[in-house]
Every structure is written in C-alpha cells, then in structure tokens.
Amino acid sequence: MAAKDMFFFWGSGSPPCWKAMLVLAEKGLWDECPKKMLKFSEKEHKGSDVMALNPRGQLPTFKDGDVTVNESGAICMYLEEKFNDRNKLFPSDVGKRAEVYQRMFEVHNIVSNIMETLVRPRMQNKGAPLDEEKTKENVAKAKEELDRWNKMLVGKEFLCGNEFTMGDVFFIPFLAILKRLGATLSGHPELNRYYDSICGRPSVQATWPPHWKEGPGPDLLNKDL
C-alpha cells in the first residue's frame, strides 16, 4: 500500500493533471491512490479541500504524507525519485538524462506555438471568424513545431529512444489534445505512429480523460493540422 498516505485532486483532460497521473500509473500507484476528480466548470478546484493544500487553487493538488507538492512537473519528479525502484522514467547515463530533461522542458514550445496561438483563440471565439492572415501565420508556425517532434521520433519507438521516459510523460497529453481537437497530423506520420502506439499503453488507457469517452471533441484543428 505504497499510496495509502497519498491524496490526488485532479480535473479531466487537464495536461498538468494527466502528466502526474501518467507517472502514478507507470509506477503502479494510480489504482490504489486515494483521489477525487473535480469539475473546473463548477469551480470545484477553488473549494476549501484544495485550497487547504494549494492556496493557488489549481489542479493537480497532491500530497503524500507530510509532503505537499502541486506543480505537475514537481509531482512527476517527486514520484520518480521516491519510487525509483519501479519502472524508471529516466536512463542512468547523465548525457542521456539530459535529452529527457530537454524534451520535458521543450514541451512549453507546444504551448506557445500551438495551444496559445491556434487552440485558445478558437476555443474562445466559438466559431466566429479569426483574422485570416494571422491564422495562416500561426498555422505555419504550428506545423513547424510539429515537424520538430515528428523528426525526433524517426527511427525511435519513444521520444528519447526505445524506452518510455519522462519526456513522453510531458508530451503525451498535448499530442492527445491535438488529436482530440481533430488534428489529422497527415503530414506527420511519425507522430501518428507514436500516438497509435501510446494509446495502447496501459498507463495511458488507465488515465484517459473520462469526459473524452463520452463523445468527440470540438473539431477545431482538422482543416489546418
């Protein structure tokens, strides 16, 4: 019962939550971890139970005994270090570990080059037309971003080689969201191959956003990516 002193608050489909959940699942802790799913739409993440542990009122919020840690990247590192005897998510060689760290931190480019420029404006404007010239520019930039990740996967099963690492943990939620929003990724075969493969991975299946199972997402990216 390695997880008996843990508690995990989370929201469905949130990339930061999903990252931490993937590590819990990879370490064999997800099923037994005491947890509660909260609804962002009802502002449950601002409830007193979350705020007591995390004054920012953000999800995920996590504790393990006396250790409270809420930033998703920090939860991932904490779990990796505490449960280092289970399914390691880093190689042991320092140079190879650098590549994993590179991928983990590099993911912020997907946020700035795709999520903030294409996904967020379309979520917010609910179908109203966006500036055409600007959109064209943003689509080009988003494709360039996808090109980089596609290239990283050539000849490799996972982002950093043939072992699943923390780099994959940080990347998967964003790739899955792009697919959910209708990106065909037809120009990025390695990304599609990788996506199909990770969708069969037990940790990914166990943590798949529950509300995604109820029906398809809004088809926001199909025409462009």
Added chain:
Amino acid sequence: MAAKDMFFFWGSGSPPCWKAMLVLAEKGLWDECPKKMLKFSEKEHKGSDVMALNPRGQLPTFKDGDVTVNESGAICMYLEEKFNDRNKLFPSDVGKRAEVYQRMFEVHNIVSNIMETLVRPRMQNKGAPLDEEKTKENVAKAKEELDRWNKMLVGKEFLCGNEFTMGDVFFIPFLAILKRLGATLSGHPELNRYYDSICGRPSVQATWPPHWKEGPGPDLLNKDL
C-alpha cells in the same frame, strides 16, 4: 578544466540564459566555460553557429562534448547531475527535493501573473496608456503573486530553507528583472531582504547582465509594485 569541452551561447538579461549561467557559476565553471554573448537586437541568435546546435534559434544554446542541451531547465539539471560533487543545488532527502522542484516549476506563475500581464504590455506600448480597469486587476493579481513568494521566505535565508538551491536559481532572474524595472516591493519586505542578500552572492555578481551595468532600466513598475 572541467569546462574545456563546453560552449555556451547567451544573451544579456534573458532569464533562461541567466538560470543556466547561475548554475555554471555555482559549480565554479562560468569563468572557464568557452562562451559567446549574442545580441537579440541584431538577431544574432538566428546565426548559423547557434542554428547548427539549436534549430529553434533560441538562447541559451549549450553543448558539453557530445551532449547538446538547450532548454535552460534541462541545462541546469544536466550540470547539477554531472557536477554533483560540487556545491549541490538539491538536498538529498526526497521530500525536501520535492519542495525545490515545486519552486522551480512554480516560477511559471510569475511569468503568467506579472511578466505577461504587466511587463510585456508596458514594454510593447511604449508609454501609451493601457486600459485602466484591466491594469488595476492585473496589478492586484501581480501583488498576490508576490505575496506568495514573500511568504515563502519568512524565517528562511533562501526559498527552501537556509541552503541555496535550484529553486533560487529559477527565481532570481525574475526577481532581479522586477527590481530593474523599478518595482519597489515596499509591501514585500522578505523579497527585498532576499534580493539584497542574493545581490552579494558571487554567482549572481559574476553573471549580472552586462547591459544592466550601463544604466538603469525603464521605470515601468515603480507606481504599482
């Protein structure tokens, strides 16, 4: 000559560059590390020497022998692990390490709650008036963000206790930029005390942005923070 196979491209005053520089300096590698300062204003970070190592054309760009690693957080972790026998920037206890990771990743809130909402718009509008109501709201949010960091420092020399850690490395460039832009932080005495103390730290002095020494920064925040 631990740094003889390294090369570091950087820009003056860039928080990601400064983070990596602080770790190089804390590890006693900054002076001997082969390096080149580039000018963002002349797009030197898009030059062929950088692009050969870092197709994103971003700074920092870093290599150490066969290892190329460009994301600042990844450079910091690589250096910490490779030079783990010099001035450790993490405690050894897993629970205490979690706190350091928490601070490292939590810094993104300073970006979203201060840099993007107050600093960037004022940099961009060059003195033209901004929406007053929105600014008031953003100032309140920025102060709330500063409150959190101020509170973390009560009774402690550094962010995670009385040892300098990677949490401080990630935080210092942003605090220094706020001070440079005229924030008095008069409502945040712990932040001022901490700032005065870290300004005397050799690693901070050795890596202080060269162009900051030429004169004061634009007084963008004085009235508000």
